[in-house]
Amino acid sequence: MSIRTRIRDAAICLFARKGGDRVTISELADEAGVARGTVYNTIPDPGALFEDIAGDLAREMQERVVASMADLTDPALRMACGVRLFIRRAHEEPHWGRFLVRFSLTNRALQGLLTSSSTEDILKGVEQGRYVVPREQVTSVVAMIGGTTLAAMLLVQEGHRAWREAGSEAAELLLVALGVDREEARAIATQRLPPLAD
Numbered sequence: 001m002s003i004r005t006r007i008r009d010a011a012i013c014l015f016a017r018k019g020g021d022r023v024t025i026s027e028l029a030d031e032a033g034v035a036r037g038t039v040y041n042t043i044p045d046p047g048a049l050f051e052d053i054a055g056d057l058a059r060e061m062q063e064r065v066v067a068s069m070a071d072l073t074d075p076a077l078r079m080a081c082g083v084r085l086f087i088r089r090a091h092e093e094p095h096w097g098r099f100l101v102r103f104s105l106t107n108r109a110l111q112g113l114l115t116s117s118s119t120e121d122i123l124k125g126v127e128q129g130r131y132v133v134p135r136e137q138v139t140s141v142v143a144m145i146g147g148t149t150l151a152a153m154l155l156v157q158e159g160h161r162a163w164r165e166a167g168s169e170a171a172e173l174l175l176v177a178l179g180v181d182r183e184e185a186r187a188i189a190t191q192r193l194p195p196l197a198d
Contacts, residue, residue: 003034003038003042006032006033006034007028007032007034007039007043008053008056009095010028010031011031011032011049011050012057012095012096012099013031014028014031015050015053015099015102015103016098016102017098020050020103020107023049025039025040028046051109053099054103054107054109057096057099057100057109057110058110058112058113061089061113062113063197064085064198065082065196067197068081068194068195068197069081069082069194072194074188075121075122075124075125075128075130076125076131076175076178076185076188077188077191078121079125079145079171079174079175080171080172080174080175080188080191081171081191081193081194082118082121083170084170084171084193085193085194086149086153087149087152087153087156087163087166087167087170088163088164088167088193088196090153090156090157091156091163094157097156097157098157100113101150101157104150105150111146118145119139119142122138122141122145122178123135123138125178126138130178130180131178131179131180132178132179133178133179141178144174145174148170148173149170152166152169153166167189167193168186169189171188171189172185175189
C-alpha cells in the first residue's frame with residue numbers, strides 16, 4: 001500500500017470519527033503511521049484534504065457502480081443493484097460507509113454521488129411505464145432513494161441489520177413505492193448482486 005493511500009485511508013477514518021474540520025496533521029500522521037513531514041510532503045494542500053477525498057470517493061464509486069451495472073437494462077433492477085452495492089460496500093469497508101453516512105447530506109460531491117445516475121434511471125423507468133410516479137416528482141424520488149440508501153447503510157453500521165437484509169429490504173421498499181408489484185419487487189431485490197467493479 002502506498003504512503004498516499006495510507007494517509008488517504010487514515011483521513012477517511014478520522015473524518016468519519018471526528019468530523020470534516022477537526023483533524024490535525026499530527027492525528028493524521030499517527031493514524032497513518034507516518035511522520036508529520038511525510039503528510040506534508042505527500043498531501044499538497046492538507047487544508048483541502050477533506051474536499052479532495054469527498055470528490056475522489058464520489059468519482060470512484062460512481063465509476064465502479066456504472067461499470068458493475070453495464071449489462072443491466074431494466075431500470076428497476078439497476079436501481080435495486082445500485083442501492084445494494086452501496087450497502088454492501090459500507091459493510092465491507094466500514095470507514096468508507098461511515099464517511100458517506102456522515103457527510104453525504106452536506107457535501108456537494110457526495111450528494112452528486114447519490115443522485116447522478118439515479119435520475120436518468122428513474123426517468124427511463126417513468127417513460128417505460130415501469131414506475132408510476134409523475135415526472136415532476138423525479139427529484140423527490142431520487143432524494144428518497146439516496147436517503148433510504150444512507151439509512152440502510154447506518155442500520156448495517158449500527159448492527160441492526162446484516163447488509164444483505166438491509167440492502168434487499170431497502171431496494172424492495174423503494175420499488176414498491178415506485179409502483180412495482182411487491183412480489184416482483186422482492187424478486188428483483190433479492191437477485192444475485194453483481195460484483196462491484198474495480
